[in-house]
Structure formats: C-alpha cells, structure tokens
Amino acid sequence: MLLTSFRFFSTLLISLLFATPVAALAQDVVLGASVQLTGPVANTGRYYRDAYQIAIDKINAAGGAKIGGQSHRLALKLYDNQSDVNLSVRQYTQLISQDKVNLLLGPFASNFALADSAVSEKYKVPMVQGGGASDQIFTRQFKYIFGTLAPASNYFGSTIDMLKALKPVPKTVALLYADDAFDVSVADGTRPKLKQAGFDVVMDERYSTNATDFNSLLSQIKSKNVDAVLVAGHETEILNFVRQAKSLAVAPKMYSFTVGVPSEDFRKALGADADYAFGMTAWLPSPLLKDRWFGDAEKFAKEYKAKYGYDPDYHAASGAADVEALVQAMEDANSMDPQKVRDALTKVKFDSLYGPIAFNQNGQIDLPQVVIQVQGNDLVEVYNAKGFVKQPKYPMSAWNARR
Template identity: 85%
Template structure:
C-alpha cells in the first residue's frame, strides 16, 4: 500500500533503521523510541508552530542492516517522500554514510545511534548527534582502573574494524598511556567476528589482567562464551556495548556476572522533560508498551525526536535551514540529559561505569569516585 501523509499539515520525520539483519536487536530500540516519542508528543498536542498545533508523523524504512540500502532509503525519504526532517539509523558506519545524504540535500538529521568522532570531524553542518564521543567511551573506565586494588598491570585493547570501534581505540590509547598502563595487546578484529580463541589465548599467555573491548553485542557475547569455554578469566573486562542491555544479560545468564560496561544514561526521576515528566516514567511506559527495558540507545532515540521538536518550535518553522540553525543553538533538558550541541554537532555526556553484579546492574564508578564497590578481581570460571 503506498504511503501518504495523513494530513497536509503533518510534520513528517523520516528514518531508516535496522529492523532485520545482524544488528536488528539494537536497531529496534530506535524504531520503538521514535514511535513512543512521536505518540507521546502528539498526545501532548504535537508541535506548536506559529500558534498552530501540528501532529508528528513517522516514516520508517528497514535498511536490513545494509549500509548501501540505508543510503538509498535516506535519499528516497528526502527526494520522493519529501519528509520534513531526518532521524538517524543505529551504528556509526551507517550514520557516517547516511549523514552525507542529509548534508547533500541540506536537511537536518538528529541521530543517537552513531558515536564515532569521524561523523563529526568532516565539517558537516546538518548532522547532530546525542551519543557521547566514541573516543571518550572508556574515559571513566580508565580512571577507575587507577583506583582498583590491586591496580591492573597489563591491559589489552581489542576493537572491531568499524568506524565506532576504531574511534574508541584511537581515544583510549592516549588515555591508557597518560594513566601509565602498559598495553600488552592492541588488536583489531573484523566486524561480526565469531572466533576469539587466538585473542583469548594471547590474553592468557601475556598475563593480561584488564581487557577493554570495543565491539557490537554479538561479538561481545561470543567473546564471553569463548572465554568461559577456554577458561580465560582476567581480573576484569569491560565492554562498550551489551552490559546495559537486558538482552545481553539474559543471553549469558550467570556468565554475564562481573562484566563491566558503561552508559551515559540510567532511568532516573532527576532527569526531567516536558513530555514524559521524567526518565523513570519514560522507562516504565517503554517497558509496558514494548515488553523490554530501554537502555541508553532508546533514551538517545527519544532525545533525537525531542531535539527536532524543540528546534522547530524555537525556529517557529519546519524550514530545514531555520531548524538547522535552531539545533545549533539548542539548550533544553530531555529525559536523556541536557541537550546542547557543540560546534561539530555532538554532545558529551559523561559515561558511568556499570557492572553486572548477580541479578543487579550496579552503578559502580561516576565522577571519579566509586559509587558502589566493584566485584573485582573476577574469579576464575571454575571458582564461580
């Protein structure tokens, strides 16, 4: 059935998201977050422009986890569907490619799915991002390493060969050096890798006691499962993704215990916004509607919609240039945190270190101090 705008007055937001394929598990956070935000804002009266209320409509394509298809779909959203403004896909390599479409047609894209510094280092004017820079994902973790007792003696930095993970590694190397940690391993592996046995045997033979790993959720799951089967248990390991997600913890069960991760967002009544009230209420509504807990991907997805709405209202218009300028000077509180884009179009929220501690996802280290004692060092698999 062909898609039509419901009303000529609707403000249409367009996006291409991974609903099928290898990264659909994370892609659905964005589909669900965008829809929930659109419905919530519409229920609160929609977007107020020049004294008139307009409903939001969402036009969503499935890019099937294919970057080339995603680029074609964003081009179609702009040239054929004539959407007003753009929301982003998940993952840095997608955001990197898709933002070129936004730039070419000068239509603002706000995305909370790509954190790679590369996205924002090209001087583009129409891309805005709500994820913290990938280069600083391990910043708080490296600070925590210095405070652990005993302090780790040898660190492994492992990362996939995609835009996000390469940015993570590039930012983490100098942080480890400044902190005085010898890097025993600095290894790139291929995206969607399923065999980590050679890296794990190196971790064992080189006496690595702290592993920092940047990758996507399926890679992290494979790594942990193989670490168990090969009996490799460093004193600690930390992952850029997975740990905040309910699915990750369900997939591994008790084997998820002791894993460190990071998040720029946890549901809190202190995070207020004008549509949901606060982040705790948002998390309850999200879980009730979709049957799973939101993590920072979902919260950043909602913030993307809120940012576009706030910018349209500040500009009093849906004109792409005026909305772009309003985004550049935006200052507001969302349920995800304070939104204010820097000159490159990115925001920087501090990463909280979290750890799976039995049935609890514990906030362990924040603002250069332990909030809760970490479970460290990690016991051998046979001693659990």
Template identity: 85%
Template sequence: MYRKLIPALAVAALSLQAASALAADAPKDIVLGASVQLTGPVSNTGRYYRDAYEMAVEKINAAGGVKIGGQAHKLALKIYDNQSDVNLSVRQYTQLVSQDKVNLLLGPFASNFALADSAVSEKYQVPMVQGGGASDQIFSRKFKYIFGTLAPASNYFGSTVSMLKALKPAPQSVALLYADDAFDVSVAEGTRPLLKKAGLKVVMDERYSTNATDFNSLLSQIKSKQVDAVLVAGHETEILNFVRQAKSLAVAPKMYSFTVGVPSEDFRKALGKDADYAFGMTAWLPSAALKDRWFGDAQQFARAYKAKYGYDPDYHAASGVADVEALVEAMEKAGTADPKKVRDALAAIRFDSLYGPVAFNAHGQIDLPQVVIQVQGDNLAEVYGAKGFVTPPKYPMPAWNAR
C-alpha cells in the same frame, strides 16, 4: 423531481466545499523519516530506536503535538527497515527526502550507518538528529546538518581508564581489542592516549573483523600474556561470542570491560550467570533526577517503556527519545518546520531531556559523561563516575570454575 434534485445537489456541493476548506486549513502533520535496522545482524539494537521514536511521537502528540505559529501540528513517522545494510540505508534516506518529502530526519543505529547516511542529509540540507552513531569521524567533516546525542566514541573508555588506576590491586597490563568499523576504530584511537597518560602497560592492541565469531586466537594470547584488564570495543553479538569463548577456554583476566552489551537486558539474559563481573559503560541510567516536558522523568519513562514493549530501555532508547525531543524543541524555537531554520535552531538549542541536558557543540555532538557499570549477580550496579566509586566493584574476577 429534477427541480427538487438540483437544490439538494447544490447543498451537497457547498458541504463538500466547506469540508475541503476546513481540511485545507487544518494544520498538516510534520513527518519525521528514518531508516532503522529492524532485521539483520544488529536488529536487536535497532529496535530500540524504532520503539523510542514511536513512543516519543505518541507522547508528544498526546500532549498536543508541536506548537508552531499558534497552531498545533501532529507528528508522524515514516520508518524503513534497512535490513542492517548500509547501502540500502543510504538509498532509503535518499527516498525519504527526495520522494517521500519528509520534513526532518531521525537517525539509524551504528556509526558506519550514520557516517554514510549523514551525507544524504547534508546533500539535501535536511537536518538529521541521531543517537545511534558516536564515531568522531561523523562530526569531523564540518557537516552542518548532522547532530548526535551520543558522547564521542574516542572517550567511551575514559571513565573506565580512570577506574583502572583506582582499582586495588591496579591492573599491571591491558589488552585493547576493537572491531574494524568506524565507531570501534574511534574508540581505540581515543583510548590509546588515555591508557598511556594513565601509565598503564598495553600488551595487546588488536583489531578484528566486524561480526567476528571466532575469538579463540585473541583469547589464547590474553591467557598466555596473563593480561590483567581486557577492554573490548565491538557490537553486542561479538561481545556475546567473546564471553562464551572465554568461558570455554577458561580465560579469566582480572576484569574485562565492553563498550556495548552490559546495559542491555537481552545481553544479560543471553549470558545468564556468565554475564556476572562484566564491566561496561553508559551515558544514561533511569534516574528520577532527569526531568523533561513530556515523560516527567527518566524513571517514569523507563516504566512506561517496559510496560509498552516488554523490555527495559537502555541508553540507546533514551537517546532516541532525545532525538525526537530535540527536533520538536528546535521547530518550536524556530517557529517553523523549514529544514534550514530548524538546523539553525538545533545548533543553538539547550534543553533538559529524560536522557540528560542537550546542547550541541560546534561539530553537532553533545558530550555526556560515561558511567562505569557492572553486572553484579541479578543487579546492574553503577560502579564509577565523575566523583569516583559509587558501588564497590566485584574485582578481581574469579576463574570460571571458581564462581
């Protein structure tokens, strides 16, 4: 019996060795790490990035993964919930690179998070590609390992200011309101000289606290000063509060425009008909003209995203997909997942994504033009772009009781 057992054990041992050898030869997964706001005050926007990252990874893996040195590697994701807490986000990124040993990093949402978290990628020399932070402060520090796919915050209202001059009748007075976080401060700093150059009179330039819920004082000033155009840089929950209180106080300038909210389906659903007439901006619309390797075009992506997650993507989601695509393009160009070589490839990369052309400048940021959009009844209309008006704007905005 023992003589029969020994050969069987030998065969089993050889089989295990062969299996181990095959496993050792198999290409390892390339792990992308991120800390994203999945709970807390800005989780409604944070989910765009989680969903976009997941969808991009699934699509790329289905197409064979990342091709490096003749081998195909699958992508894997490791995502933590930072609970909308900047300090927790920094700790989680530190854990991702120092303990979890992820290969490369994807970013969080919001400029104040990207500003803090990019210090981790710089310290450990692991590139982070992020489409959630646009503040000029992120890219003014001469960091080498942070790359961004949002246009500079300082020019977010650039196309809107151009449109103001072309409106009939042109606004005679402007209010600039902004939250006190990194992104919105950058927006305000960039908008002031644009307004001055355009010859527009700024009668209010007011900073308010992030996550503010009470805009009554600012709205009362807008009403008493009879402001024509109101530009607000803030987060989505702040904008929702602003519009609701504007209605309750019967404050209806000729127009108002917001840096965020208007492109979001949830924002428009939350306000219903009260969202009508609101202007916003976006660097992305789901156009069939935007092609890429994996999704075909932006329209196909938008349909697939809606079918998978139950809500429409906006530019946050599109930029999130572009972040993953940029890392894949860079790895394939570098022929490795080595962080320093991927970083160098990112700095020189140029490719077409469903979000638009991606080519990082010397500071690590791309610059896509903002298109002015407006809620017009049940439609989100593209109103003004680089070549002027696309769709006639609904302007001036009527009084609340005249809608």
C-alpha cells in the same frame, strides 16, 4: 419546498460541524528514518524504531509540535535497511527526494551514520541521530548532522579513571576493537589515555567486524596473563567473546565492554556468565532527569517497558531525545523549514529524559559516561566522575566458581 429547505439546512449544519475541526488540523510533520530491523544488529536497531515511535506518540498526545500558532501532529516514515549500509543510503535518499519527509532521524551504528549523513548534507535536511558516536562523523565540518551520543574516543575514559582507583591496580591491559568506524574511534581515543595513565598495554589488536572466532585473541590474553581486557565491539561480537572466554577458561581480573552490558537481552543471553562484566552508559533511568513530555527518565523507562515488553537502555533514551530535539528546534524556529530548523538546532538547549541537550560546534553532545557492572542479577552504577558509587566485584572469579 419545506423538504428541500430542510435538506439544505441539514447539509449546511453537517458541513459546519465537520468542516471546522478539519480546517483546524495542521499539516503533519513527517520524520524519516532508516533503521536496522533485520540483519546482524537488528536487536539494537529496534531500540531506535521503538524510541522514535513512543516519543512521537507522547508528543502527539500532548498536542504535537507548536509551530506558527498551530499544533502539528508528528508522523514517522521508517524503512528497514536490513543492516546494509548501501541500502540505508538509498532509503535516506528516497525519504528526502520521493517521500518528501520534513526532517531526518538517524540509523544505528557509526558506519551507517557516516554514510547516511552525507545524504542529509547533500540535500540540506538536518538529521538528529543517537546511533553513531564515531568522532569521524563530526570532524568533516558537515552542517546538517547532530548527534546525542558521547564521542566514541572517550567511551573508556571513565573506565580508565576507575582502573587507577581499583585495588589491586591492574598492571597490564589488552585493548581489542573491531575494524568499523565506531570501534576504531574508541581505540584511537583509548590508546593515549591508557599510556598517560601509566598502564602497560601488552595487546592492541583489531579484529574483523561481525567476527565469531576469538580463540586466538583469548589464547594471547591467557598466555600474557593480562589483568584488564577492554573490548570495543557490537553486541553479537561481545556475546561470542564472552562465551569463548568461558570455554577456554580465560578469566583475567576484569573485562569491560563498550556495548552489551546495559542491555537486558545481553544479560539474559549470558545468564550467570554476564556476572562481573563492566560496561559504560551515558544514561540511567533516574527521576532526576526531568523531561517536558514524559515527566522524567524513570517514567519514560516504565512507559517504554509497558509498551514494548523490554527495558530501554541508552540507545532508546538517545533515540527519544532525538525526536524531542527536532520538536524543540521547530518550536524555537517557529518553522518546519529545514534550514531554519538546522539553525535552531545549533542553539537548542533543553532538559530531556536523556540529559541536557546542547550541541557543540561539531554538532555533538558530550554527556559523561558512568561505569556500570553486572553484579548477580543486578546492573549497578559503580563509578562516576565523583568516584566509586558502589564497590565493584573485582577481581573477577574463575568461570567454574560462578553462581
């Protein structure tokens, strides 16, 4: 009898010890995404996977999302779309209809965001994405897509302002762009800005996405004696362009690229050949960008580098901000319900490691781009809305005169 009683009370005590914490655990909030982890743009796709995970880990360590008086742990369900937009669409459909994720994070690249946002719109599940900037994404009056990249049409806006302030002012400009959604939007926005600024656009050329041969375009740049060359494309295209420019000894007064320049891997891949290259970014790891979870952008960058072994750029910062925006919206709505979260996203306003987050009527934010340049071993901010921050290296020297 005593043995039986002892066993009963021991079992009861164990049940009480373990039942209380289990009962206190709230349901996971599962965020779903399809990202390019293999294929032509995998080098950029990994920024989003890594940014999503570090943001989720950081928020969970701080107690998760506070919803309905409980702390909810975040979880990530992520697929590799293999840089295939059709596969990406199927995976987002699976994430919602089969995996039953609560909310969506986005892929990289505007053509993917264009297609995948149709899935979020169909199923009425909000997607916050920092990988697609094409204006086309946000002009369809969709209600469930939100973006943290500045409009593609204004990517070269700050660069054009800088061009007018350079000495000597470049007279002739070449505008080159890939035929995907992002780069077409860049060109469509840049073209009238160049005309308004009074520049003579002597080349306005579209090339095929994933192009590897730029010899014809570069020969035209050389024969027309172009001063400034603006190139909208993805990182692998820009790498090929720069390498071929060197091999043909095509050295105008300046090159500026929509992508690549902020990336540590891009600069390592080109070495001294990256010197003089201009680019733009909506984000630099400044301690002035305060953040609820990481403290500030500089601390985020240090934690990111320590965890993954490479420096974050604006892709990673925007990806982390996407996670934060969903958490802020859930807490503001006090709900995980997709419709309530969507409604909260339209009103959300907070400071993040990426900058101030507040979506406009179309679902996009518009952070100003700053002009950056590779100067020797350093990536420096040279121009912002207030003017020159640091003297640019201009005009560009001949390839055979590099360090």
